[in-house]
Amino acid sequence: AQSVAQPEDQVNVAEGNPLTVKCTYSVSGNPYLFWYVQYPNRGLQFLLKYITGDNLVKGSYGFEAEFNKSQTSFHLKKPSALVSDSALYFCAVRDMDTDKLIFGTGTRLQVFP
Amino acid sequence: GAGVSQTPSNKVTEKGKYVELRCDPISGHTALYWYRQSLGQGPEFLIYFQGTGAADDSGLPNDRFFAVRPEGSVSTLKIQRTERGDSAVYLCASSFSGGGNYGYTFGSGTRLTVV
Numbered sequence: 001a002q003s004v005a006q007p008e009d010q011v012n013v014a015e016g017n018p019l020t021v022k023c024t025y026s027v028s029g030n031p032y033l034f035w036y037v038q039y040p041n042r043g044l045q046f047l048l049k050y051i052t053g054d055n056l057v058k059g060s061y062g063f064e065a066e067f068n069k070s071q072t073s074f075h076l077k078k079p080s081a082l083v084s085d086s087a088l089y090f091c092a093v094r095d096m097d098t099d100k101l102i103f104g105t106g107t108r109l110q111v112f113p
Numbered sequence: 114g115a116g117v118s119q120t121p122s123n124k125v126t127e128k129g130k131y132v133e134l135r136c137d138p139i140s141g142h143t144a145l146y147w148y149r150q151s152l153g154q155g156p157e158f159l160i161y162f163q164g165t166g167a168a169d170d171s172g173l174p175n176d177r178f179f180a181v182r183p184e185g186s187v188s189t190l191k192i193q194r195t196e197r198g199d200s201a202v203y204l205c206a207s208s209f210s211g212g213g214n215y216g217y218t219f220g221s222g223t224r225l226t227v228v
Contacts (some may be wrong), residue, residue, distance in 0.1 A: 036219070043117075043204060043221040044189070051214065080195055098169045101145060101206075101217060103155035 002027045004091045005061030006104035013081045014112050018093045021076040021107045024046075025109055030092035033074045034101065047089075050074060061085070081111045115139075117220035119205050125226045126195055134190040134223045138207030142210055145188050146217065147172075148204040156204055162188060195227045 003026045011094045025031050032051050038046040048059025055067045065076045076089060088108050092101040118137040120159040126132050138145050144163055148156035162182045162211075173179070182188040192199055202222040209215040 034217075041224075044206075044219040046216060046218070049216060063217075092155075098161060098171075099144065099208075100158045100161050100169060100172075101148075101156075102158070103148075105155050106153075 002031075002093050002095050002102050003098075004033075004093045004102060004104040006040045006089075006107045008104075008107050010108045010110060012110045012112065015061045015083050016080050019078050019081040019085070019109065019111070021089050021109060023076065023104060024072050025074060025083055025091075025093050026072065027093055027096070028095055031074075032096075033065075033067065034092040034094070035059065035063070035074075035076050036092065037087050038090065038106075044090065047076070081109075083111045084111050085109060086111045117205055117207050119203075119220035119223050121223060122221065123224045123226075126188050128194050128197060128227055132192050132195055132225065133165060133177075134192075134225070136188045136190070136205030136207075136220060137176050137196060138186060138188070138205070139209075139218055140186075142207035142218075143185065144208040144210060145182060146208075147188070147190050148206065150202045150204055150222070152201075159190070159203075167210040192225075194212050197227045200225055200227045 005024050021073045034049045035047040048057050050057045050067045091104040120135045145160050150156040160180045161169040164185045177193045179211040180190045204222045206217040206219045
């Protein structure tokens with residue numbers, strides 16, 4: 001069965017520093033991987049996805065993610081964090097049999113001024 | 114509309130009552146998904162429609178939960194005899210055909226509180 005793991009409940013980073021939010025996956029076959037962000041009392045906003053092609057995927061708001069097949073990881077990154085990036089981040093993998101998304105438990109990103 | 118619309122945004126109901134949650138997907142999106150997000154957790158899959166039919170309802174927790182999409186657009190999630198444990202944010206998403214290639218667009222959710 002497909003699954004994703006987000007090992008960190010919370011990540012703290014100072015504004016202007018690079019940030020990384022970790023995600024590892026377990027799938028049979030080639031994974032379709034996604035990152036979403038959720039602000040308080042809001043729905044999920046799409047950041048980026050990996051289906052195939054270049055291992056470095058660029059997304060919205062300056063975020064990018066690197067697909068690493070050997071490490072089964074899909075970490076979210078940003079070169080310079082903003083206070084407004086503070087939110088809840090979810091990694092997800094598409095279930096290849098049923099098309100539904102399977103989400104991780106989420107990582108709360110806190111960017112301090 | 115431009116996005117996925119969910120109504121109401123908030124719903125408070127008494128234990129044992131019946132509730133309906135509505136999702137209006139993006140026009141032309143054939144796939145529609147319902148998820149439930151409990152406090153501090155990631156969204157959990159409930160049901161997936163392709164057109165009018167439920168392609169996968171394996172996530173519905175029990176027979177108190179039911180969803181319909183009679184005309185292949187708007188969907189209603191129905192919960193009978195609500196329990197306090199049903200309190201959560203219910204999220205709807207839609208996709209053009211399949212989400213794997215075309216992506217999934219989520220609504221803002223309905224926050225259900227059972228008192």
